[in-house]
Amino acid sequence: MDFDAIVIGSGMSGGMAAKELTERGLKVLVLERGRNIERGKKEDQTDWMQPWDLPNGGNVPEDELAADYPVQGQCYALSSATKHLFVKDSEHPYKTPEGKPFSWIRGYHLGGRSIMWGRQTYRLSQMDFEANARDGIGSDWPIRYDDIAPWYSHVENFIGVSGSREGLPQLPDGDFLPPFALNDGELAFKAAVESRFPGRKVIPGRAANLSEARPHHQELGRAPCKVRSLCERGCMFGAYHSSLNSSLPAAERTGNLTVITDAIVHSIVYDPASGKATGVQVVDAKTKAGSTYKAKVIFCCASTIGTAQILLNSASEAMPRGLANGSDMVGRNLMDHLYQMLTVATFDNLPDTYYFGRRPTGFYIPRYRNLNGNDEPFLRGYGFQGGFSRKGGASAALAQAGIGEELKARARELGPWTLFLAGFGEVLPNPENRVTLDKSETDQWGIPLVNISCAFGENERKMTETVQADGRAMAEAAGGTVTASISGGSPPGLGIHEMGTACMGKDPGKSVLNKWNQTHEVPNLFITDGAAMASSGCQNPSLTYMALSARAADTAASMLSEGVL
């Protein structure tokens, strides 16, 4: 069966592309390399588990963790309740050079990492889209903020984003649902930071959780957030956006969607006579049998590294360096965000109040460095995610020596307000940070392994120092005592914001995609996942991937109807 469009990947980008294409009447095939999972199915989503239901108290058996999850185990979200949503590193190997680790966190199942994502949802700004041109670094984005703004609104409205309108040019407002309000610790922190550091703002974290469900959310079976903060296990209420909760059901109801799971895309077929892609070659994950699917348009949304792998593995006589890789930019400019820059502080000067519920977000401090030019020892900037909480329980019981009633009494006590502050910094595009195919080793499906060579540079090192100094300064200005300041030096990848391996650009000689996310060389091939990013900003990027996907799908549908493709 031939399709109008094939979407490779069912995650954040693929789900949105499928929704938008099917809603425009296209017959769409979604190919997902992982297994099928279902919303609300007990084995697939474990949000029903009470803490005491968690196998091994939530901990993955030690031998299994070491053997199967040495990389995935670095992710905060991996537990005995979620391990089935992460790949086994032992089954899905990749290579890195000696001394240059890269943590590639993955989930191979329907919906991909949209099931376990952190749901922080922020727009890039005009400043971000101008950054590469201004700094003479990387590929100049072929779009500016105004080009994508309507698509940000479109996606926000569909997925549902809680947040507050702040009027900040570096973090444009969107079409928000009511925010999850700051607690008393955070309000005091906000007052201190905003008065002591003009230009800095402490705002409710913007999250793709339904603080209220509007009619179009309810039509898809989505209900308001129950404030459980169990999101990485899935949500039986569909209260956060994921492909499983929103985009794929929306695509399905059009009657135009076909999904095939366990379908690993080996390569994209290119016809030099027409200059177009004609289909994709697929290996069945279970049987390893090969098959080919054809379509008029192909959307590659296999995730940043997966997309690069497919393009490079689609080399042909006509395109020996890889599909759509005349620029040699496929696989290059791999970026992530600076991550694990943590400040923890306790406070004894805050109101003796508490809160109820486990809000699915915290606060956010939007970027405030280099807003009006470059006046720092580094380029670009960073933001902070954080929150205030009051601990107790086991952590208080174990904080010092003591047994018996003394230990229990300590655990029952509400602890001091504690600040957790985590910086997220922009990483510059660097063509030497790249994904290539290994020449000697293939995976069990006959596809060359990827080699990931990526390291942060001097700009990132300088930025990290300032992030940590700022974190401490803000905590102390608010009256806190810093108990930990950890610049963990986490490897690239662990921010789980990898992007950039098929960048958009104006110059076909220096980029892979044009302003419509269309490859410069193969007009019916679109790439709308993180690979498309020309720069990383410091904002969590999923919203931008989805907006680009929706925008490109609209363009592709128009081009098809006009006979351009």
Added chain:
Amino acid sequence: MLLAGAGAALSACDAIGLADEDSPFRYSAEDMALITALADRIVPKGDSVGALDAGVPAAFEGLMANWASEETRAQMAGVLAALGALGGGFAALPAGEQSRLLADYDAAALAPAPQGEEELFSPPSAKDADYQRFKQIIVLLFYVSEPALTHELAYTHMPGRWDPSIPVTPETRPEGGAGSF
């Protein structure tokens, strides 16, 4: 009381994961008596619930069978041997004597011993890291259990609303949940 306690114990450790009857790893009756005494001293029932109500000894055995590596089992065996020797045979001592001996041991073993950069979410490094880990497992098994989360701490699986500010009263308890061993 005994029946209620046994019922709670079954529900708690069944969820954590009991050691199967034919599991290659099971503790001897003597070891279980020691683990039971230690868990009861560390988290006694008092006027509420304690480790035995939560089924912690059986859950500890299940954890060693289903979660622990050989290295961790050996580490715990060393801790149990040391604790079992206290007072010439810890398990057979009166409860008061057990508490006194264990409190002294606990204070000495958990004396701070900074070892460079600390783990962010772990207790501070202590002189006896093996004992510290044993105690951590016992305590976490208790505080992840239903009896602890419904009697000693607070846990609402489905809060349904976010209230950013509520007054603290004498009845207020910190929110509990799962933790890492």
